[in-house]
Amino acid sequence: MASRTGPLIAAGVAGGLALFVLAPLLAVAARAEGYALGPADWAAVRFTVVQAALSALMSVGLAIPVARAIARRRFAGRGAVIVLLGAPFLLPTVVAVLGLLAVFGRAGTLNTLLAWVGLPAVSVYGLHGVVLAHVFLNLPLAIRMILQGWQAIPAERLRLAMALGFGPAEVARHLERPMLREVVPGAAIVVFVICLTSFAVALTLGGGPRATTVELAIFQAVRFDFDLGRAALLAMIQFALSVVVAVLAWRLVQPAAFGAGLGRTVAMTAPKGWRRAMDAVVILAAVLFLLLPLLAVLMRGLPGLADLPDSVWPAAARSVGVALVSSAVTMAAALALALGVARGGRWAVVLDSAALVPLATSGLVLGVGLFVLVQPMLPPSQMALPVTVMVNAALSLPFAYRLLLPSARAMQADFGRLAMSLGLSGRARLRWMIWTLLARPLGFGAGLSAALSMGDLGVIALFAGDQGATLPLVVQRLTGAYRMQDAAGAALLLVTLSFALFWLFDHGGRRAAA
Amino acid sequence: MLQLDQVQLAQDGFSLRADWSVQAGQRIAVMGPSGAGKSTLLSAIAGFLMPRSGRILWNGADLATLSPGQRPLTILFQDQNLFPHLTVTQNIGLGLRPDLRLGPDEVARVVVALDRVGLTGLGARRPGQLSGGQAGRVALARALLRARPLLLLDEPFAALGPALKAEMLALVGQVAQETGATVLMVTHDPKDATAFATDIVLVADGVAAAPKDRAQMLSDPPPALRSYLG
Numbered sequence: 001m002a003s004r005t006g007p008l009i010a011a012g013v014a015g016g017l018a019l020f021v022l023a024p025l026l027a028v029a030a031r032a033e034g035y036a037l038g039p040a041d042w043a044a045v046r047f048t049v050v051q052a053a054l055s056a057l058m059s060v061g062l063a064i065p066v067a068r069a070i071a072r073r074r075f076a077g078r079g080a081v082i083v084l085l086g087a088p089f090l091l092p093t094v095v096a097v098l099g100l101l102a103v104f105g106r107a108g109t110l111n112t113l114l115a116w117v118g119l120p121a122v123s124v125y126g127l128h129g130v131v132l133a134h135v136f137l138n139l140p141l142a143i144r145m146i147l148q149g150w151q152a153i154p155a156e157r158l159r160l161a162m163a164l165g166f167g168p169a170e171v172a173r174h175l176e177r178p179m180l181r182e183v184v185p186g187a188a189i190v191v192f193v194i195c196l197t198s199f200a201v202a203l204t205l206g207g208g209p210r211a212t213t214v215e216l217a218i219f220q221a222v223r224f225d226f227d228l229g230r231a232a233l234l235a236m237i238q239f240a241l242s243v244v245v246a247v248l249a250w251r252l253v254q255p256a257a258f259g260a261g262l263g264r265t266v267a268m269t270a271p272k273g274w275r276r277a278m279d280a281v282v283i284l285a286a287v288l289f290l291l292l293p294l295l296a297v298l299m300r301g302l303p304g305l306a307d308l309p310d311s312v313w314p315a316a317a318r319s320v321g322v323a324l325v326s327s328a329v330t331m332a333a334a335l336a337l338a339l340g341v342a343r344g345g346r347w348a349v350v351l352d353s354a355a356l357v358p359l360a361t362s363g364l365v366l367g368v369g370l371f372v373l374v375q376p377m378l379p380p381s382q383m384a385l386p387v388t389v390m391v392n393a394a395l396s397l398p399f400a401y402r403l404l405l406p407s408a409r410a411m412q413a414d415f416g417r418l419a420m421s422l423g424l425s426g427r428a429r430l431r432w433m434i435w436t437l438l439a440r441p442l443g444f445g446a447g448l449s450a451a452l453s454m455g456d457l458g459v460i461a462l463f464a465g466d467q468g469a470t471l472p473l474v475v476q477r478l479t480g481a482y483r484m485q486d487a488a489g490a491a492l493l494l495v496t497l498s499f500a501l502f503w504l505f506d507h508g509g510r511r512a513a514a
Numbered sequence: 515m516l517q518l519d520q521v522q523l524a525q526d527g528f529s530l531r532a533d534w535s536v537q538a539g540q541r542i543a544v545m546g547p548s549g550a551g552k553s554t555l556l557s558a559i560a561g562f563l564m565p566r567s568g569r570i571l572w573n574g575a576d577l578a579t580l581s582p583g584q585r586p587l588t589i590l591f592q593d594q595n596l597f598p599h600l601t602v603t604q605n606i607g608l609g610l611r612p613d614l615r616l617g618p619d620e621v622a623r624v625v626v627a628l629d630r631v632g633l634t635g636l637g638a639r640r641p642g643q644l645s646g647g648q649a650g651r652v653a654l655a656r657a658l659l660r661a662r663p664l665l666l667l668d669e670p671f672a673a674l675g676p677a678l679k680a681e682m683l684a685l686v687g688q689v690a691q692e693t694g695a696t697v698l699m700v701t702h703d704p705k706d707a708t709a710f711a712t713d714i715v716l717v718a719d720g721v722a723a724a725p726k727d728r729a730q731m732l733s734d735p736p737p738a739l740r741s742y743l744g
Contacts, residue, residue: 414594417562423583428613436599513599 005426010340011347013333014354020394021357024369025239031372032236033229043209044217045237051127051202051213052195055134056188062135063142063187064180066286069279070143071150072270081283084290085140090448090502091294092455093137093200094475095491099293100124100133100205101479102300102488109296129205130213134198138191140290145190149183150176168271189249196241197362200457200472204479214238215364215458222462228372235365246359297491304489311474312490316497319454319471322389323501327450329393331442334400335408339434342408343416355401358394363458366391371462381465388460388470392453400445407441436512443509447502454498471497516559516664516696518722521568523551523558530554530717533568534724538663541690541697542725543707546717547742552700553592555715555722556666559698560589572664583612587664588657588695592672595653596641602628602652603637609656627655631685647678651685658689665690667699676705683710704732704743718742 037045070081088096103109104124111121124132153175161171199215206212212220214234221231270276337355341348367387374383411434419425419433435442457472464473471494478487517535524530530551536542544552557563559570561582570577572586582589588609596605606624607616616624628637631651641649650671657665671682683706690697698715701707707714713725718738735743 415597417582417591418594418597420562420582421560421589422608422612423581424608424612425583432600432604432608432612432614433597437597 006336006339006343007345007347010336010351013336014340014351017333017354017394017397018357020390021361021366024366024373025361026369027372028232028235028239028365028369031228031232033233035233037233037237040209040212041217041234041237044212044214044234045241047127047206047211048196048198048213048215048238048241051130051134051198051211052192054127054131055138055195056192058131058135059138059142059191060146060184060188062286063139063146064184065278065282066139067143067146067150068176069282071147073276073279073283075280075283081287084287085143087294087499088137088140088290090451090455090498091137092457092472092475092491092494092498093133094204094457094472094479095297095455095495096137096293097133097201097204098475098479098484098487098491099297100129100136101484102296103293104129104132109292125205125207126211127206130198130201130211133201133205134191134195136289136293137201138194139286141194142187142191143286145187146180146183149179153179168275189245193242193245193249196245197238197364199364199461200476203457203461204476214241215362218364218368219462222368222371228368228375231368232372235368238362239360239365242362242365243360297488297495300485300488301492302489304485304487305492306489308489308493309474309478309483309486311469312471312486312493315469315471315474315490316493318385318468319494320497320501322385322392322470323450323454323498326389326392326396326453327446327501327505329389330396330400330449331446333393334397334404334445335434335438335442337401338404338408339412341405342412344412356398359398361395363391363395363456364462366394367459367462370459380463381468384460384463384465384468385470387463388456389453391459392456393449396449396452400449403441403445403448404438407438411437439509439512441509443505443507443512446509447505450505451498451502454501455494515573516698517569517571517574518559519569519571521558521565521570523554523563524566525554525563528554529566529720530722531720532722534715534722536696536698536713536725538696539694540725541687541710541712542699542715543711543713543728544698544700544715544717544722545702545704545707545739545742550717550719551722552717553668555717556589556668556698556700559664560587560666561585585664586662587666588660588662589666590650590653590657590668590670592669595670596649598641600640601637602633602639602641602644605641605652606637606656606659609660623659624655627659630658631655646674647682650674650682654682654685654689658693661693661695663693663695665693665695665697667697669700669702672702679706680709686710708732714739 070078101108101124106121106123114121157175161175166174197215198213199219202211202213202216203219206216214237218231218234218238221227221234334355337351340351370387371380374380415433415437419429424433455472457476460470460473469477471490475487475490475494478490515535515538518532521532522529528551532555544555546552554563558565561577561580577585603624604614606627607614607620610616610620610623625637628634631654633648633651633655636648644652653670667686671679674682686697687710699710707728711728714728714731715725716723716736716739731739
């Protein structure tokens with residue numbers, strides 16, 4: 001009946017993706033030595049689960065009062081706060097860590113204040129540092145997810161509550177708690193999943209036998225011990241962890257809305273009195289917690305920007321290249337899959353599952369697998385950039401796909417038959433229908449995946465030699481060498497480039513859609 | 515000639531039989547209760563739904579292998595007949611070339627078609643800037659340019675007021691005459707049938723009955739049509 005090219009491309013993408021994820025796993029399984037875990041391995045597993053659980057609990061626990069305050073209050077700068085809540089998702093992890101070090105680190109603001117009042121200094125390294133960084137990175141996401149829950153309470157029900165003269169206690173009991181019971185577990189599990197594959201944070205703030213995640217242990221086994229067999233075994237463990245949790249999570253959780261729509265105030269009369277003061281304090285504290293580290297990077301980075309180390313510029317160029325290529329690969333693959341699924345038919349389920357396959361793996365697991373595959377043929381450092389591009393593309397594919405799917409479905413429902421009846425197919429269909437109707441999610445998705453890829457520090461650390469580092473890796477190396485001014489300058493450049501890429505794509509998409 | 519040869523349609527526990535033919539140039543009103551399968555019948559003829567059995571033929575040739583765009587017909591849906599992001603000219607141009615590589619000749623033909631439907635000078639607008647009646651006219655202008663021998667109308671004017679609807683039906687009549695098209699039109703309103711159709715196909719109780727003369731059907735309706743008309 002219809003054109004066969006679209007379904008063929010979608011099938012090819014799904015097959016290629018499955019191969020790209022599964023082949024490294026098979027390589028890892030073949031290479032893993034012994035299936036007995038040593039005490040250090042068990043410690044890594046324990047630490048991974050414990051820090052992820054703590055991070056999830058704290059992020060969500062802190063997010064609830066903040067989300068409630070934002071939902072029910074109107075104040076100047078409310079829009080700006082919501083924008084701020086979107087920023088950490090795009091913030092490269094190494095930059096966040098650098099900002100946290102500036103505030104909470106050895107010579108940071110906090111310790112300066114403590115010294116002033118004569119208290120002993122606190123260290124930011126170890127479990128609490130890792131959890132702190134994860135809360136910093138994921139609190140905004142948790143707030144946004146819970147805020148959505150508040151806004152999803154039907155206006156009719158709030159009207160009824162007002163008509164019945166509910167006070168804050170009744171509103172909490174009959175409206176808010178039932179909503180939280182539905183939303184909070186999902187938010188917690190999302191944060192848990194993200195922290196389960198934590199690498200860059202553990203690399204910079206953890207380490208040592210007591211604060212090593214499995215991902216970090218994989219990296220150390222490859223880079224420091226040259227023990228690929230053990231790295232492969234650890235990768236199997238990480239894979240098992242991820243699969244169990246990711247499969248559960250992705251089925252249980254509704255995707256968070258990244259885009260617009262959170263600006264609305266919930267139409268309920270907000271309680272006055274001490275609750276009002278409490279809400280103000282909560283919002284202010286959250287904003288300071290999120291903003292101060294960013295400001296610290298800015299303050300420290302600006303002076304350093306003038307004379308950055310020579311290694312920074314080529315690294316920046318490499319990172320931009322990696323980001324552009326991997327975002328193009330991601331969006332092309334995500335578009336093919338989303339269109340295939342939206343078209344329907346019995347293969348839609350298979351394509352849908354294929355798009356989510358990368359969630360079951362992680363950067364370092366894929367990385368070790370590819371390392372094992374590549375090493376016999378080529379020095380891994382030569383493959384650093386292509387491997388980084390492909391791994392980043394694969395890992396951001398599920399998100400891009402989920403962003404595109406609702407629009408692709410709506411397009412198919414509204415205009416699929418019209419396009420068919422007019423014989424609009426192939427390139428004409430792509431150009432005159434898909435390109436414009438999906439421009440917004442395409443632009444947003446491309447921006448998101450470019451920014452994520454730009455800021456990612458994962459597989460590149462495994463492959464890169466002294467030469468050929470990307471910008472996040474340079475920032476991490478400068479931080480590790482305690483060259484804080486240079487690190488902050490490079491970090492500022494990294495943030496600027498990430499946000500610029502995101503803005504360019506997102507803005508481009510909006511313009512094309514208009 | 516459109517021929518439905520022992521066609522059996524099935525969709526989600528619903529089924530419909532049809533076994534009749536329509537002569538070229540006939541204008542058929544397809545009537546019957548909601549959910550009886552009027553739109554399903556048009557979907558099948560247009561190629562969006564494969565019959566479970568039987569054949570749909572145009573001038574003796576089986577349409578089964580043709581995709582909707584290749585079939586000798588134009589279909590107007592209840593809504594979404596225009597792409598919101600394309601201009602009126604582009605929307606009409608799709609009827610000439612789906613890749614929209616319109617030469618000067620083709621652009622001129624679009625301009626003439628716009629004139630024909632009374633939308634002179636509105637080519638640069640987008641559907642969002644048009645009224646419901648104007649949007650219907652754009653879709654008809656495209657049908658005019660496509661000039662396919664069969665025109666299927668799945669209640670495209672249902673949302674319009676009576677006067678506007680009568681105007682649009684008159685325009686459909688002109689378009690059909692100019693292109694020599696056979697028309698099948700789904701409608702709920704016996705007045706539409708009176709104003710427009712030569713014959714009526716009654717869809718009820720799992721059967722799309724053969725077309726019968728409109729005047730006769732409306733003056734002496736069969737039981738199913740009688741209970742529908744009330």
